[in-house]
Amino acid sequence: MSGGEAELIRTYFRGMTASQEGVVLGVGDDAALLRPRPQRWLAASCDTLIGGVHFPEDAPPEAVGHRGLAVNLSDMSAMGAAPAWALLSLTLPEEDPAWLDGFSRGFAALADGHGVALVGGDTTRGSLSITVTVLGHVAEHGALCRGGARPGDGIWVTGTLGDAARGLECWRTGPHPLTGDAAWLAGRLLRPEPRVAAGRALAGTATAAIDLSDGLALDLSRLLGESGAGATLDLDALPASDAFRAADGEVRHMLHGGDDYELCFTLPPAAEGGIGEIQRSAGVAMTRIGTVDAEPGLRGRAGGAVRTVEPRGYDHFGGTR
Ligand SMILES: [Mg+2]
Incomplete structure (x- = not known):
């Protein structure tokens, strides 16, 4: 220097x-x-x-x-x-x-x-x-890594999904200064709140974790790849904010939009009883969104039908990644 x-x-x-x-x-x-x-x-x-x-x-x-x-x-x-x-x-x-x-x-x-x-x-x-x-x-030996998810584990996320992706669209289309729901959504893009307390509360209990930077589908696929597993998501359970719903946010924002900076983690069934205490100490809501399967790949269930979910992230600034 x-x-x-x-x-x-x-x-x-x-x-x-x-x-x-x-x-x-x-x-x-x-x-x-x-x-x-x-x-x-x-x-x-x-x-x-x-x-x-x-x-x-x-x-x-x-x-x-x-x-x-x-x-x-x-x-x-x-x-x-x-x-x-x-x-x-x-x-x-x-x-x-x-x-x-x-x-x-x-x-x-x-x-x-x-x-x-x-x-x-x-x-x-x-x-x-x-x-x-x-x-x-x-x-020592207490870090949350990507490779520990096992079939039967629940898949969970902190907070809400898709806000930043919808917020970027609001930022781009304006008019500026943004107000109301559009301003709140853009704030989720520009000022993400890292889930440090959640990560620390989950260490020792969660079997695997990743933070959502490139979108749920892509980041969860990375975790599953390291764990040698697949998963089925309950698309109707993906957590959405009130502002996201009011601003016509779509499932694609939640699955493939990046920049959520929420945590996605896996919990064995025996640990689910403790999730209330973990949420309280972390100060953020946590939602179960699916289950780890032995079959590789990512699937999504909505209204009884199951479809493949591509491990694709959305690049806001040109093309997919
Ligand atoms: Mg990361």
């Missing part, structure tokens, strides 16, 4: 670099020095967001800052890990103080809420791109 970069981080991200548990040395030297907790594994995850690909380029800078960290905290939650430290690499077309101020406020508010310290960073000139690395703690 050069002197100028450390200065920029101190200027815009002060308060986030304050001494925090496990930070021996934070921003300003050639590397941070961190003290991991004893008897814990370190979970590490990295994500890049590119303007115009992963978020609308006209998104408010505060939302971009929030989202840059949120997608990484979501990965921590999918592992059942407690996030502790973050590193930020920022590529900007120009040093725009107003944009940086908004960006850092969005980033800092979410970091503070989860007790995450920013311990390093880098800035370069170029097209808008944000790369965040998050490090967190998880109990």
